[in-house]
Amino acid sequence: MMKINRKVRGLLFFLGTIGILDTLLLFLSNGGINLGTILPGVLGGMLILSVVVKELFWKSILLRKDRPWFIKLRQGIISLFLIGLISFLVIEGEIIANSRPDPVVEVDYLIILGAGLNxxxxxxTLWERMQKGLNYLxxxxxxxxxxxxxQGPGEGISEAxxxxRFLVDHGIKDERILKEDQSTSTMENFRLSKEILARQAGFQNSETVAVxxxxxxxxxxxxxxxxNGLIPVGIPSPTPWYIVPNVYLREYFAVVKSLVFDW
Incomplete structure (x- = not known):
């Protein structure tokens, strides 16, 4: 049992180190400061801290394993960890499963979501989405x-x-383009886009749209x-390989937030 515990602590310490190094490398490569870049470092630091604390205080009087309050605390922590782990595996599984393109269907409208300007x-990221959109159009x-x-901080114009400008410069006529330039979140992307679509002649409620x-x-x-009353058909644009772990980790928390608050 002691050997197993040492191996587990060694694994946690290794994973924590990887998380911190991942954050540092993204900072050095101008990955910016956002949840996706700092989250691996924060979680890595927590893993290392948990190993260090356990090594220093496990055998102390305050944390004797036979104390009833400590047994209940440990059981509670383990239960919360297992719940979190299960939810993480289920949601990440859905994120990965839905990252592939949906079967092609005929639609009248395409929605392209913004992703930041310099x-x-x-x-x-936005260039990749626009290249995919240009090919589709x-x-x-x-x-x-x-x-x-x-339009967000550091942006001279709205993302829309x-x-x-990108589409017009590449030959797409302006009359095919509808701009939604007020949204600041994914929920607003769809709520405000739906309002624009609802004003278009012939648009049907709950109409299938490509995204x-x-x-x-x-x-x-x-x-x-x-x-927001739409039936989406997903068309994915690629993500650079070196940020895949960060964005997929960050997206778990974004999905949880949206499931609870975005209504």
Whole structure:
């Protein structure tokens, strides 16, 4: 048992170190400060701290394993950990399963979700989404597109305007483009886009629409689209391999938040 405990503590310490190194490497590569970059470091620090605390105080009088209050505390912590682990595995499984493209169906409208600008230039993530959207619009010349994204800190124009400029510069006619430039969250993306679509002649309530966003973001996007009366067909854009662990980890917490609060 002691050997098993040492191996578990060694594994936790190793995973904690990996998490901290991951955060540091993303900082050094200009990954920015956001939940996706700092979360692995924070969780890694917590894992290392738990190992250190256990090593220092496990045999102390305060944490003697035979004390009733300590037994209950340990059981509570283990129960919470197992609940969290199960929810993490289930939700991450859904995120991964929904990261693949849905079967192609005929639609009249495409929604492209914004993903940040650097001044007036598309971020790499948004450029990937727009390239995917451009290919789709060229292949489906009758489809109109809703470009959804407001203006955030560090952005010289709204994301919707940046996306519009990209499409127009690549030959998509302005009359095919509908701008939604007020949203600040994924929920608002769909709520405000639905309001724009509802004003279009011939649009039917609960109409199927195509949605382009990053692969890790599709699961949550489809949930929120459905909450706003749309039937989404997901078209994923790729995520750079070096940030995949970060964004998929961050998305777990974003899904939990949306399930509880985004109504």
């Amino acid at each position: 001044g007036e230039q598309l971020s790499w 060229e292949a489906h010349p009758k489809v109109k597109v809703v470009l959804s994204g407001g 305007e940046g996306m519009r 382009i966003t990053n692969d890790f973001h599709l699961f949550r996007s489809k949930i929120l689209a459905q909450r």
